[in-house]
Amino acid sequence: MKLSENQKQLIKTLIGAAVYTVAIITRVEGSLFSLGAFLVAYFIIGGDVLLRAVRNISHGQIFDENFLMSIATIGAFIVGDFAEAVAVMLFYQVGELFQSYAVDQSRKSIAGLMNIRPDYATVQRGELLAKVDPDEVKVDETIVIKPGERVPLDAIVLSGSSSVDTSALTGESLPRDVDAGDPLLSGCININGLLTARVTKEYGESTVSKILDLVENASSKKSNSEHFITRFAHYYTPVVVIVAVLLGLIPPLLIPGATFREWIYRGLIFLVISCPCALVISIPLSFFGGIGGASKRGILVKGSNFLEALAQTEIVVFDKTGTLTKGIFEVQQIIAEGIGADVLLELAAYAESYCNHPISRSLQKAYQKPIDNARISDVEEISGHGVTARVDNALVAAGNAKLMRRLGIEYKEPDTIGTVVHVAKDGVYCGCIVIADEVKEDAARAIQELKAANIRQTVMLTGDSKQIGERVAAQLGLDSVYTELLPADKVAKMEELFAEKSPRGKLAFVGDGINDAPVLARADIGIAMGGLGSDAAIEAADIVIMTDEPSKIATAIRVSQKTLRIVKQNITFALLVKGVVLVLGALGIATMWAAIFADVGVAILAILNAIRMLNMKSIK
């Protein structure tokens, strides 16, 4: 068995700890044998630290942690505190081991999360099936995906039908059914049927490699907290070291009765606490965990800075169509008078069957049965009104209120939102069909959850009519709505909303990424919905929600708030403990043991706290 670097280090530290224990038990004051035992333990445990310290000094690196630990422990030996000297080194190494274990674990857990990279593609070339690297497959080649395999490149199904598991991309556990003609996204797993598909994008352009790229590079955009800590660390160590030196030298020279032994000991306490490691490591760890946990839920965050900003969101602005509503027009309601609802729908579907209008298409879709063209004749389209046609020899009129008035037919206006198609047969009113864009299932919950997450204001912008916009806003419980906006008006409205937030607060805009790029860019945080397969959305936004669910925005905000909470706890806790021990150390109250806690103990606690971010089960 080959031991990992960490395991070797652990064994060495354990042996050292055993020798150290023996040295303490057999300790005799002033005995050379005792000193020897402590020195053996010291070199077993900290030999590599001493070596690295020497090597780094030769590279011109002073204030490096190896050097500081070496000086602190050698100093402790010189002033005669052997047990403390070895303990500092022992716990320093334990802390290091712990850190490296935690970092490895979280790196692995993120790598597992991102384990969506396809290993191979099965390509049909001539009669043969070849297993090749996904990189080598060209657009328009035919690939075969067996059950259980990962879709290697974005493609369109040629034949076969199956269910695919998109959970690695979207966090959505419900499999999606695909048939011939449906698009397939790389990174999904084919569950049960054999699929052949035509490749539509090269590997580098395929969804899976875009997502991998995005997540891998996410934390390169650093948050303010990370910048703060880097700056802090830059000054903290030199300042503490200089104070330590002054503390060891000045008081014994100035204060009568003060001994070098006593004051050097106090200076050494400073050296032990001088490493800002705990802070420096726990903060990127928290953000990394937060970004990883979010992507597990189908939320891609492009940088730590955006995750941080999200926690300060005060105003969330939504686009309506495609974001809060499905963007698909569907028959919502059939109000029949004197005839059956299915008969009414049939009449309307037939009469409108020659138009290629979204309204007509949604009628055909609701009708579901094929249209028998032999049953229709004399179709007449009246622009801006509707159509009249003979269906089974009866004269059918289908259209808006204007058509009914024009034909002199009495009609009833239903009290609903959406587009109304009135139908009359042989001059007799038979009822109407209401067609509207449907609100997404989780839209209302999304707004409630945002409010629960302390979002001050939720706003909807739409190009739709005042009546429809206000109805949707009221239904979902949005705070305000601005309707009948042209794309340029949306940017102007955003400027107005910017004035309403506090200086530190952030404004997020949520759109579908299709025609709202300027608004996405103008917002502090641009969130694109339904990013799966849409390059434009992935490009334009700061945060991409892979599914169509607006409720994921609240999830993202909760992840962000939790991350920031942990980051703040760690900063406050570490600074506080270090500060207190520094002051107590200077006053001669704190011992070396307290210093060890302030250094290693705080590091371990901060890391444990940060690791909580990787366990995201607590956030829905």
Add this chain to the structure above:
Amino acid sequence: MKKTFRLEGLGCANCAAKIESAVSKLAGVSAASVNFMTTKMVIEGEDAHADEIVTQATAIVKKFEPDVIVRKA
């Protein structure tokens, strides 16, 4: 140019920060970032000095973290 490197064995977050700030200050480098968690270093800079920048950046990594292996990613 924009080049990405993997810093294998990067174990110290403070060193990552130091490497980042030193590489950013190199002549011809417009932006540099070292991501401690993904162990990735990304350098953006002038094409004309690409080779020089890479050599100097590698030397900086070696100076702060002698055990780290710099690999092209």
